[in-house]
Amino acid sequence: xxxxxxxxxxxxxxxxxxxxxxxxxxxxxxxxxxxxxxxxxxxxxxxxxxxxxxxxxxxxxxxxxxxxxxxxxxxxxxxxxxxxxxxxxxxxxxxxxxxxxxxxxxxxxxxxxxxxxxxxxxxxxxxxxxxxxxxxxxxxxxxxxxxxxxxxxxxxxxxxxxxxxxxxxxxxxxxxxxxxxxxxxxxxxxxxxxxxxxxxxxxxxxxxxxxxxxxxxxxxxxxxxxxxxxxxxxxxxxxx
Amino acid sequence: xxxxxxxxxxxxxxxxxxxxxxxxxxxxxxxxxxxxxxxxxxxxxxxxxxxxxxxxxxxxxxxxxxxxxxxxxxxxxxxxxxxxxxxxx
Numbered sequence: 544x545x546x547x548x549x550x551x552x553x554x555x556x557x558x559x560x561x562x563x564x565x566x567x568x569x570x571x572x573x574x575x576x577x578x579x580x581x582x583x584x585x586x587x588x589x590x591x592x593x594x595x596x597x598x599x600x601x602x603x604x605x606x607x608x609x610x611x612x613x614x615x616x617x618x619x620x621x622x623x624x625x626x627x628x629x630x631x632x633x634x635x636x637x638x639x640x641x642x643x644x645x646x647x648x649x650x651x652x653x654x655x656x657x658x659x660x661x662x663x664x665x666x667x668x669x670x671x672x673x674x675x676x677x678x679x680x681x682x683x684x685x686x687x688x689x690x691x692x693x694x695x696x697x698x699x700x701x702x703x704x705x706x707x708x709x710x711x712x713x714x715x716x717x718x719x720x721x722x723x724x725x726x727x728x729x730x731x732x733x734x735x736x737x738x739x740x741x742x743x744x745x746x747x748x749x750x751x752x753x754x755x756x757x758x759x760x761x762x763x764x765x766x767x768x769x770x771x772x773x774x775x776x777x778x779x780x781x782x783x
Numbered sequence: 784x785x786x787x788x789x790x791x792x793x794x795x796x797x798x799x800x801x802x803x804x805x806x807x808x809x810x811x812x813x814x815x816x817x818x819x820x821x822x823x824x825x826x827x828x829x830x831x832x833x834x835x836x837x838x839x840x841x842x843x844x845x846x847x848x849x850x851x852x853x854x855x856x857x858x859x860x861x862x863x864x865x866x867x868x869x870x871x872x
Contacts, residue, residue, distance in 0.1 A: 592813075629837045633785045635815030 551713055552651045552727030552739045553586060557674045566599030569656045571732040575599040576652060579606040586654035587621055588641040650674055650741035651727050673749050675740040675757045680768050684730040690768045696760035698722050699753045789833040789863040792843060796856040798825050806850045814838040
């Protein structure tokens, strides 16, 4: 599976619940990821055009997100629809938040991170996915990818070694035994990056113990990044 | 049904006219106001502006702060006319 160029993963789908918002970055650009109450995810510039407050500190009401500072409310198109201090005002269409193309696929939320960008849609979800975790580290994406390549997981099902293959921009697939993982790479800024890890497989096999197995591997991966190698006790715990 | 006004605002102070007028144009565009410049000197800038009264208030407040290279000491405002419109202006 190959992702079209220019898509960035910003969160696991399960990490952003309906009616909630969260802040993130892509290459230093501040973004808010929020999900309206009907379940649709949105990625916008994380800045209220009124006074510059981060919208990720705001709150979701139905299909609007409201700024925490003065309560300005924006619809799903990024247009300001209501200003509490001026309830009778017909808010002009010029007061908007830059909105980025957002899709959900492979158990992750993806964005173009460019306003109005028209890109090829990502491929439809091919298989059932189960979330493992997002891992945030104080290393750039290149160092994170290098550590990932050098510390692949042991299989949960089947036997054999592990391999990693690129699957498009900011996406790679890991094969370990009979298991398949998808890993989204997010460059947060110059010195920070994130991994978004999902299992490509049915919940009947991986729910619970399988997720815990790969969760242990990500803990070891973090340790390896910070200390150079996966310690024996983590490797042992992962193998149990 | 929205009330729209046309008002004349005279800013007095110390201006770099191109800088102040660019500032005026940007704020008017953001607030969806129509603006025409009546005069622009180094000590006085006068504009006529039309739109919803609350947005004209916001415009006046923004312009009274002005860009870094201009100082607004005072502003006078006079209503040219006001009317109710069915769909905006």
